[in-house]
Amino acid sequence: MMYTILLIEDDIDIRSIIKTYFKKRDIVIIEAIDGFDGLSKLNNSTDLILLDIMMPGIDGYEVCYQIRQSSQCPIVFMSALSEEENQLKAFQYGGDDYISKPFLPSVLYAKCLAICKRQQNTQSETKNFGKLNIDYLNHQVWLENEELSLTHKEYLLLEYLTKNAYQLLSREQILDALWGYDYYGDARAVDTYIKKVRKKLGKYQGYIQTVFKVGYVFKGGEDCET
Known part of the structure; x- marks a missing residue:
């Protein structure tokens, strides 16, 4: 099963690492350089969203809020903000999961794959x-x-x-x-x-x-x- 993940991250190095690792495992990564770019690239073929919090123009919380006005696509926050209050805020805005930076690409991949599979099973009800x-x-x-x-x-x-x-x-x-x-x-x-x-x-x-x-x-x- 091929999944499509929208990666909203302003750090080009992080995007490159994630895209390279996921590509070898048959997951398509759609890159977005900031929140506005991410909102414009979200569509019905998106299976999951990887979302950074600290970005220029519009932060991840606001992006998540706007997405939740019209979509229930799973959202995994990625952030160096590891404090409990930041994680709670992410969930309050509608996030489904949270992973703190730095992280291992293998762990992020496993987390994303598990969520995509659950979502697929749910949609097949x-x-x-x-x-x-x-x-x-x-x-x-x-x-x-x-x-x-x-x-x-x-x-x-x-x-x-x-x-x-x-x-x-x-x-x-x-x-x-x-x-x-x-x-x-x-x-x-x-x-x-x-x-x-x-x-x-x-x-x-x-x-x-x-x-x-x-x-x-x-x-x-x-x-x-x-």
Whole structure:
């Protein structure tokens, strides 16, 4: 997997060291000589931002603040300011991590690679089931490319069913997952919410199938349309 990192650093020697080390390990470095340059080069292909704090014109804190107005791209601060208050300020502005100068390129690379991989896994939290698409990260559901309006409990039910797709789930299992083990209500609450979700699935309500006297199984696919 090839990652693209935006390096915002005014020190040409540091940029050179990082770029040379990362290039040998299949990570593309986009160089920015200051904060304004960095803001102009940030785009949707950027996987991570390495950001210096002390720069001419606009410091790293302000750059981070501006980025956070429109992007959640991971930001790793790099700075010779190693005091606790500087690190806390970096996190308050929206930074994801902090590494103090001087640092070993190998350590910085390992840190960046770990963050990029986590970010990739997080972004892949969208799954498709026939005409149904679920974004588990943002709790959004689309049916035939139209977003469904679900209550919190309805979403949790659909999430649980799809994450356990093609597995037979008893009413008790669903009840424990959604209401908790200390819930003493009637298991028919599950049936009630199944009906609510099916109604919103419309002609695709067959995605949720009933196993008589046992429970339910989610089988999203073209063959489950009604």
